[in-house]
Amino acid sequence: MAAPPVIDGAFARWLASRAGQALLELRAELGHADPGALKAAGDKVSHELLRSELARWRPADAVLSEEDEGSRLAWAAGAEPEVAPRLRADRVWIIDPLDGTREFSEEGRTDWAVHVALWARRSGAPHGLVGGAIGLPAQHRVLGTDQPPAYPPMTLPAATGGAGAPDPVGPGRKIRLAASRSRPPVFLAELADELGAELVPMGSAGAKIAAVITGEVDGYVHAGGQYEWDSAAPVAVATATGLFASRIDGSALRYNQADPRLPDLVVCRKDLAPRLLAALQHHLRVP
Numbered sequence: 061m062a063a064p065p066v067i068d069g070a071f072a073r074w075l076a077s078r079a080g081q082a083l084l085e086l087r088a089e090l091g092h093a094d095p096g097a098l099k100a101a102g103d104k105v106s107h108e109l110l111r112s113e114l115a116r117w118r119p120a121d122a123v124l125s126e127e128d129e130g131s132r133l134a135w136a137a138g139a140e141p142e143v144a145p146r147l148r149a150d151r152v153w154i155i156d157p158l159d160g161t162r163e164f165s166e167e168g169r170t171d172w173a174v175h176v177a178l179w180a181r182r183s184g185a186p187h188g189l190v191g192g193a194i195g196l197p198a199q200h201r202v203l204g205t206d207q208p209p210a211y212p213p214m215t216l217p218a219a220t221g222g223a224g225a226p227d228p229v230g231p232g233r234k235i236r237l238a239a240s241r242s243r244p245p246v247f248l249a250e251l252a253d254e255l256g257a258e259l260v261p262m263g264s265a266g267a268k269i270a271a272v273i274t275g276e277v278d279g280y281v282h283a284g285g286q287y288e289w290d291s292a293a294p295v296a297v298a299t300a301t302g303l304f305a306s307r308i309d310g311s312a313l314r315y316n317q318a319d320p321r322l323p324d325l326v327v328c329r330k331d332l333a334p335r336l337l338a339a340l341q342h343h344l345r346v347p
């Protein structure tokens with residue numbers, strides 16, 4: 061096989077495509093009769109592929125993967141380097157081998173993803189992300205920072221419309237907010253009411269942020285729990301596209317922190333951000 065791309069962004073796309081292909085093959089081979097077995101096999105196959113390609117082609121870089129033992133531990137800032145080498149590394153790949161594991165195991169669903177992001181100590185941006193790719197294997201596409209998608213259209217087809225409050229997305233059209241199918245923030249229904257917005261339930265943080273990038277929805281709000289790998293690659297692509305991304309209190313998202321929990325975020329078009337953040341202010345203390 062030919063060597064993968066040398067440029068990191070293109071390499072991230074290559075990795076996400078390879079892992080996505082392996083996941084599609086696994087799904088076809090195992091079927092959906094035993095969802096638990098399919099989920100476990102999916103996590104394992106994709107993690108091992110990404111881990112071994114990273115070890116082969118980027119041996120000097122550290123890796124933070126959802127599927128690594130101990131990945132959820134909050135290492136103290138002064139932890140021994142052999143315990144958490146990523147905290148001393150200049151470059152760290154933050155990967156979620158299978159985001160939306162639950163949806164992957166459900167027949168016919170396409171809202172699951174492979175996340176590959178690169179964090180660099182000297183990136184110049186608060187989030188530190190210098191490249192990434194969201195693989196959407198069942199949608200037959202990869203969104204990556206190597207070819208950032210065009211900024212989403214300002215208005216969407218009338219079919220998505222409805223009589224909502226006046227809003228910046230276009231006359232007579234409700235704001236559409238992607239939300240977790242299984243664990244939406246408890247305040248989200250109320251927030252949507254206040255904004256006159258429609259909630260669009262979907263699986264996978266990557267699939268939801270991809271929907272913001274393509275303009276299928278106007279924003280994504282999450283709170284109540286998540287980890288760095290759930291949002292690193294999608295945030296890398298969204299911000300490379302020119303979209304807004306922050307914590308729900310408006311502060312910067314930061315990656316490769318000692319504690320990998322990153323429980324909340326908002327990703328949306330820039331014109332919508334002030335209104336969404338203002339509405340979120342009332343809900344900051346509710347998970």
Ligand SMILES: Nc1ncnc2c1ncn2[C@@H]1O[C@H](COP(=O)(O)O)[C@@H](OP(=O)(O)O)[C@H]1O
Pocket residue numbers: 126156158159160161162239240241242243262263264265283284285286287290
């Ligand atoms: N309250 C919570 N606590 C921890 N992780 C959460 C969470 N809500 C969502 N997530 C994680 O965020 C990802 C997207 O979730 P959702 O589909 O519900 O929006 C999933 O990743 P994985 O599928 O990689 O586990 C899920 O585990």
Ligand SMILES: [Mg+2]
Pocket residue numbers: 126156158159160265289290
């Ligand atoms: Mg995930």
